[in-house]
Amino acid sequence: MTLRHTAIQVEDVDASVEFYEDLFGYEVLREFETDDGTRNVFVGDPADADTDDPAAFQFVEADRPVDTGDFEHVALTVEDVDAVLDELDDERIQDGPITMEEYDCRVAFVEGPEGWGIELVEDL
Structure with missing residues (x-):
């Protein structure tokens, strides 16, 4: 079993992408919009980009401030x-x-x- 991605909601996708790019050297691996227009951006280690499905963070755009809860x-x-x-x-x-x-x-x-x-x- 391999971890594929972790999806987290973020209000500012671009700020999250920039944080992980700057600090960890991650890159955008792929992105898409759902039918309702919700932006989804996957970032991960570019060294893993050639694998079938590299482990990544999936940032799901939220239309409100996010509660990190538990x-x-x-x-x-x-x-x-x-x-x-x-x-x-x-x-x-x-x-x-x-x-x-x-x-x-x-x-x-x-x-x-x-x-x-x-x-x-x-x-x-």
Whole structure:
């Protein structure tokens, strides 16, 4: 079983796309509009673009402010947690970085443009 995509509603699709492009080097993999005109944009790692269905975030355009509800976070592997944190405004950093020696990793928790939680994981 392979994760194909995670769909999240966002009020500003372009801001979310820009955030993931700038911070993680993701690119728009595909996009479409539903019959009712709702914009859907998939972003992911361009290195995965040649696979049949690369793992991606699907940003679904919302016509109202989004409530993140009970959603905790999605975890992304990064090469250097500290380097990613250096690129963020301090108010986006929720916790970390934390070295978890028992799991051979460093983690940090940050917030995306519309409040969605992101765990950054660096394998040691």
